[in-house]
Amino acid sequence: MSERVAIVGVGITEHKSKWPGRSQVEIVNEAVQLALEDSQLNMKDIDATIIGNMELFEGIYNVDMWMTEGDGAYLKSGMKINTGGTVGASTFFTAVEHAGSGLFNAVLAVGWEKQDEGSSAYSLRTVHENPFLTVVAPSRAGVGIVFNKWAQDMLARKSVTEEQIAKLRVQASENASKNPKAHLRNILTVEDVMNSPFLVAPTVRYLHICPTSIGAVALIIAPEERAKKITNKPVWVVDHVSSHCGVDSMYITAPAGGGMAGPTFWWPSVDSIRKLYKRNGITNPCKQIDIFEFYDPCAWVLAEGFEIMGLCEKNQAGRLIDSGKTRIDGQIPINPSGGVLCTNAIGDSAMMRPAQVALQLRGDAGDYQVHKKVSRGVAHGLGGDFATACLLQNYL
Amino acid sequence: MEKEFLAVRSEVRLPFKQSAGQYLTKFLMELRNNTRIIGNKCPKCGRINLPPNIVCGWCKIRVEDKPENWVELSDKGTVVTFLEITERDTDPLTGKLLGRINPGAQILLDGTEAGRCTPLYHILEETDIKKIYIGMRVQAVWRPREERVGDLNDILYFRTSSDK
């Protein structure tokens, strides 16, 4: 990067399933105000606003135009990004690139979703229903269909058992119960999870997958010199990688998450994490990285994520779950925030991951602060055929 | 007193007339006219696009519309993954409950290799999910000519077959 950049402000709103008292603009504004407060900056200190959102979920075209009312973009540079589930990360990366260009003093990145205002499950069908190739009838199961394939594959490899997946989900709920901004904060039991009805038989149950949340995340990113003046706890964005699977049409593969080279859904994650590690000399992530936030829309995905992040041997994800090492008090803490499993406002979820890593690296995560000392974290993003990964540090 | 919140309701109806394009049209016409499933093959790596596509995503080159690049695929195959959506959905516009769909599956068509051709997604005739398994053999059941219109539903479903 031409300029080294750091996160200097973090703003996270609460997350709920319904929020009739607020418009989208107000929710975005709340996240922006929280980030400004966190960084002790004023809107006049911000030069550019990058926003991310799936406009078809809420039915707004050119949504960044209306959003100027809430994100303070009046007479500032900026643009709107849309890359699906990874949009929060792409928006964050775009802001990082703006801050690293030498042209800006401080860049605001905002991601949000207010899914009660539209019909996201139905909009999501357009992702895998080409008008000429539609065989699947309308379904609210949405991306759950893809996770079913992922899960079947894991069971066939004996990488996990259903009970271990349930334990993982319970662990996420325990973490989220300590995170005041998470959406689902009730602590679950293994029986709750294993007895919840199927969303997509024969593997994916309701309690395996993430909720649809309403909320927003804002991050303020500044280049090195400015960052050091703004805060004494900058979180350096050392590297960012994005990788897509572009060998199949989502139309024909998404309904069952298959595709050419095995599940198209997890190849991009493997590729982006592999590239991130290679570019940054990470050969032993368990030792070299202190904390991980993995984008886990489904408990099965999180389990596979352990292997993808190089934290366990092939097909040993279940053993890692049983070991307890991934807990908040463990040696390899993963998703101490509760992850996407407990909070999923699609537009902000992928930005929430670096935001949560940043809070941990600053020691500001309150009740869900991991017990070990942390200085380096990896944040991952996932959505459809796309994945992202970034490396954050609290030292240069 | 509880606060009252107002909401503005709206519905957007947007008519669309989209093009299948050159490659997909050929695929759809083969379904309709000849009950044949076709794909196209990359001249460089030999991987098959199903449905056919103008580019090979791996090699990032054009797959020319030439006879040697088109391949006819079998309408028999093996289930590589399957699923069932147990809950019925509601139509967002009318609020009516929609019908249940049959279990779906990704089917690796005979003669194609996993990792070198996309499995075809379709629904199965078998409605009892306990009878479906990975590795199950299936065979396409085609609609009669007068019902075929040139889309994937010209195959009614895939029937469990007894052959190996």
Place this chain on the structure above:
Amino acid sequence: MAKRVAIVAAAQTKYEQSKENLSYEELVWEVVEKVTQDAGLTWADRITNGFGIDSIVSCSEDYWDARVICQFAIQRELGAHGMPETKVCADGANAVYLAAIQILSGRYDVVLVVSHRKESVTMRSIIENCGLDPIYMRPLGLDYAVAAAMQARRYMFKYGINEEQCAKVVVKNRKNGKNNPFAQLHSEIAIEDVLNSQVLAEPIKALDVKPISDGACALILASEEKARKVTAKPVWIKGIGNCYDLHYLGDRDLADCNSLEFAAKQAYSMAGITNPKKDIDVAEIFDEYSYQELLWAEGFGFCDRGKGGDMIDRDATEIGGEIPMNPSGGLLSGVPSGVAGMARVAEGFLQLRNEAGARQVGGARTALTHGVTGSCGQAHCVIILGN
């Protein structure tokens, strides 16, 4: 600017009223194949030595493609396997802006930028109605055309611009369009044709608006070091700027264009431009509605505020005039929105390489290109190119 960024190749489809024989995939591949072949480049993951495209910035809108995350349909055609790809949802000039930012940041060296749209497949006014806030303006039934009519009325009232002067913009650009093989419309028209065309929303008439169009455009940007290896004639990006204005139409004087002036100032400052009329040799600006060419020209400083009408009366913006404007024929000769700003950059690129054929502005060394997103020019993006 510490680092230099150049455009090394550009490709456009012929813009047509309807490309109904092409799917989105086929439409996008046409320009991607052309631009990569012209540059002699492929994607970085396809080579073992040397360099290639290492990032992709796409530009399209879910509403127009009728699908959420619409770039899923074209991943193969973008060459996105194993690559980073980001979609900008705004006018195409913003995608060029982001590509420049990606290179300036040092993270990437060679960026492929692609935009596409098929306006013929659906109804523009419904989509543009959805571009206004859902609580106040949308229920009023406004769309961008109606909003433009209000802006045109305000602009004409405030400065005494008249409909004939707006019609002259159309006549000039349609005449220029005849020389552009990519332009959709190749027939000249007269002022009377414009004035007598069907009224859409007073004072906007059918021929005051750009036609419905389908097409795509692609560019490749590269860092200085890589650009010099790709082409002997790189076109440098000298300055960039973009800016948002307020959203509610009543919150600003629609005859002002503050966000344009702000974006232009950013770009001018980076490019070292102090006297736009003198320093810029050719301008490709966003003439979606005829009055806009005059209003934006004022914002750019090509004439004083309120003097847009005078400017066109003096023929100042003809190809041989003091500031040739839209020698390509502009949006009024037919190009899809979304693609339009990127097409302006592509045209500027051709001008500076002396490859603009019959529409060439002789001796052009600095070009101003421009894109607009939102109603009444709420957001502007300016890219200045130079030799």
